[in-house]
Amino acid sequence: MNRLCALDIQDNYVIALDIEKKGAVYSLSEHHIIDLSELPQHIKNRKNFFLSIDQDEEVDEKVSLASVIKNDAVIRGSILLKLAEHVDNRKLMFNYYEIAQKEKSENSIYQVDGVYEKEYLDKLNLIDDLSQIEGATVSKFALFGISQECIKAESYFSVYTSSNKITTIAVHKGEIVYSRTNSVVAKNAELRILNMVAEINQTINYVKGQFRDIKFSTIAFSGTIAIDDTIAEHLYLSISDINITILYPNTFVRGIENEDVQSYIIALGAIFVPRKFQFLPTLVQGIKQYKLASKILFIASFVPLLVLSFITFEKYLSYNDSFEKYEMLKTALAKVVKNTQTHSQDELQKSLNYLEIIERHLEYHPVDLITVLKPLIKLQKIENLEWKYQQNNLELKATFIKSFDTLESLYEFEKRFYKEFDDINTTLKHAYTKQTDYTKLNFASTIIINNQKEEQKAPMARKRRG
16 A cells, blocks of 8 residues: 655645555545644655645746757757746746647647746745655646546536635646636625636636637536535526536545545645646756665665575575576576567667767757847847758848837837847857838848857058058
8 A cells, every 4th residue: 555645735834635545546544734834844754745836926838939849958948038038037947748730830839837946946845855756736737637537528627716716727638728827806705706706707708719619518616616505506507508517536535525625626636647747856856766776776786695695694505406596597587688679780880870960960059049149139039030950050040020110219229239239249150131121110130140150350461651
């Protein structure tokens, strides 16, 4: 039996669940609501943590990149460059995945989900032994995890409420197509109910309008909304074309009361979150890999030591027994060698040649050239970006376009733009082409930059006076 600890970490308190897992069945053995400051002491002797960390700010963006970009490091660098203005240079932890689109498209659309590193790590570091963290995420993905376990519909809404906060996700074919988390403000309980009903109705109608080709068949309520009859009655009346149900994981979670489970939805959901929706720092992943490697090395060193001690202590073992063991190991090793896939010298040489070609082509990344244009990007975002690689030469073209209301503002911007260009501190070859239309007040310029070095101009010879 495997023991787990699921935590829903809010601003000032934590919902902590002790769960025993046997096969596909989970049993809730203990549940606590504790002050945030008490968490380290509470989990002191526990392990196998699954966390949902509530965040006031999250990153939920769609980023378009050229389809030719396939390298993970380049994709991540390009995404950070695109998000630079939105995140105010704050450090991010983010995941991305490509959204399905038409074949042979020039651009790929990536869904980017992230958290701000400092605020997120402040909560994550409440766990003393980071290697015991099996999964960590935020509320909306925890809601997605438990919803996927409970709802078998192809397309559905899942709505979770806690106090005045509403979290809504729309799911189609196992993917989140829309999510929204917001809070309602009201002077009294009656107005709060009306505002929550209006907010949920507005969100659902908006999603249905945006995704007209998707037939949402179910709305699942959880949290306080699932036990508030007044809100439920209002929604039953206003939403007539979709089945309404309560999210209730009683088929695979034991030991929960009928209504109590609604307080544990997010904590339980953290256990079922897919890897692409988790946010685990590189440090945590490194610690887990180190501990795994340490265990393997310990076992590898312990087995020979045990065998040697056994032979020394049990001197009465005969040579014949030892020889039989040797033959058994020899036979097992022969089977392993027989079943091990090997490669010919020609195949290995082809792999080496391929790696050398890849290494040469990756010597320069487009991001290296884009970084040079940072002063210009701060003035105006790039409208169009192209690059090509030929004969060890990487060339990048970046087109900047901006419209103005007056000729004076166009002139001032153009003067500043080319001054920033002249001040670029690089030895790479770079030039620009003016395409500004002064009659239409449209600024346009294409910057061409490649990885060749600028040729040093020879100094002019001085003439002697006669």
